Amino acid sequence: MAKPVVHALTRAVSPGLARCELTYLARVPIDVERAAIQHRAYETALAGLGCRVTRLPPAPEHPDAVFVEDTAVVLDELAVIARPGAPSRRTETASVAPVLARYRALAALEAPATLDGGDVLVAGRRVFVGRSTRTNREGFEALRAALAPHGYTVAAVETGRCLHLKSAVTPVGPDTVLLNPEWVSPEAFDGLRRILVDPAEPAAANALRVGDAVVFPEAYPRTRERLERAGIDTVAVDLSELAKAEGAVTCCSLVFTA
Numbered sequence: 482m483a484k485p486v487v488h489a490l491t492r493a494v495s496p497g498l499a500r501c502e503l504t505y506l507a508r509v510p511i512d513v514e515r516a517a518i519q520h521r522a523y524e525t526a527l528a529g530l531g532c533r534v535t536r537l538p539p540a541p542e543h544p545d546a547v548f549v550e551d552t553a554v555v556l557d558e559l560a561v562i563a564r565p566g567a568p569s570r571r572t573e574t575a576s577v578a579p580v581l582a583r584y585r586a587l588a589a590l591e592a593p594a595t596l597d598g599g600d601v602l603v604a605g606r607r608v609f610v611g612r613s614t615r616t617n618r619e620g621f622e623a624l625r626a627a628l629a630p631h632g633y634t635v636a637a638v639e640t641g642r643c644l645h646l647k648s649a650v651t652p653v654g655p656d657t658v659l660l661n662p663e664w665v666s667p668e669a670f671d672g673l674r675r676i677l678v679d680p681a682e683p684a685a686a687n688a689l690r691v692g693d694a695v696v697f698p699e700a701y702p703r704t705r706e707r708l709e710r711a712g713i714d715t716v717a718v719d720l721s722e723l724a725k726a727e728g729a730v731t732c733c734s735l736v737f738t739a
C-alpha cells in the first residue's frame with residue numbers, strides 16, 4: 482500500500498488582502514507583496530516538514546481567500562464544507578470542495594448555519610467548536626450531526642475576546658493544547674495537557690501541528706520557549722503582514738493525511 486501523504490492545501494494571497502475582514506484589530510496598511518513573500522516561506526516550511534503543498538485556485542476577488550482553514554473541517558472520515566460567518570467569505574468554499582472531494586467524502590453546512598473552520602479544534606475523537614461572531618448555534622449543531630455517526634463527541638466552547646476558538650487554543654501534540662487562559666477557559670479542555678502562552682504574548686496560542694512539530698510565529702519567542710521546554714519542536718515563520726489581517730499559522734492551510 483502506498484505511504485500516506487500529508488497534504489497541505491494553501492491559496493495565494495489575494496491582491497485585495499488590504500480589504501480583509503477585521504473584527505478585533507484596527508485596520509493598518511498591509512504590504513501585500515511582503516505578505517505574499519511570507520506566505521511562500523510558510524509553504525516552504527510546510528514542505529520542509531514533509532507536506533505535499535497544493536495551491537487551491539487563486540481567488541483574487543476574495544480579500545481573505547488565503548485563510549483557507551475557514552472553508553472546511555477535514556477529518557479522517559469526511560470533510561465538512563463550512564459556511565463562513567462573514568458574508569464576504571461565503572463563496573470561498575466553491576473552489577475548495579472539488580479539491581477535497583479527491584480525498585474525502587463531503588458533507589456541507591447549509592443556511593442558517595454558519596461556521597468558520599478556525600472555530601473547530603480536533604483532539605483525537607473530541608471536537609471543540611467555538612461560539613464566535615462567525616459560528617452560530619446552527620453551525621455547531623450541524624457539525625455535531627455530521628460527525629456523530631463517526632464517533633466524535635462535539636462540545637461548544639465560549640469565546641469572547643478573539644476572532645476564533647483557534648486564536649485562543651490549538652493542539653500542539655498528542656493530548657496537548659496550547660492556550661491563552663484569558664481568552665478561553667482551560668477547564669473546557671479537561672483531560673488534555675495544557676500549556677499556557679506567556680502572558681506578554683496573548684495572541685501566541687495559534688500553532689500549527691504537522692507531524693511531531695509545530696509551525697509557530699517568530700513574533701512570540703517567549704511562548705516558543707515554553708513549547709520547546711515542554712519537548713515540542715517548533716519551526717518559526719514570520720507571518721507579520723497576514724497577522725494585520727487577523728490571520729495566523731493555522732488559518733493559511735488545511736492539513737490532512739490521505
Ligand code: CIR
Nearest residue numbers: 501502548599726727728732
Ligand atoms: C477574517 O476575518 O475572516 C480574516 N481577516 C482572518 C481569518 C483568519 N482565519 C483563521 O483564524 N482561521
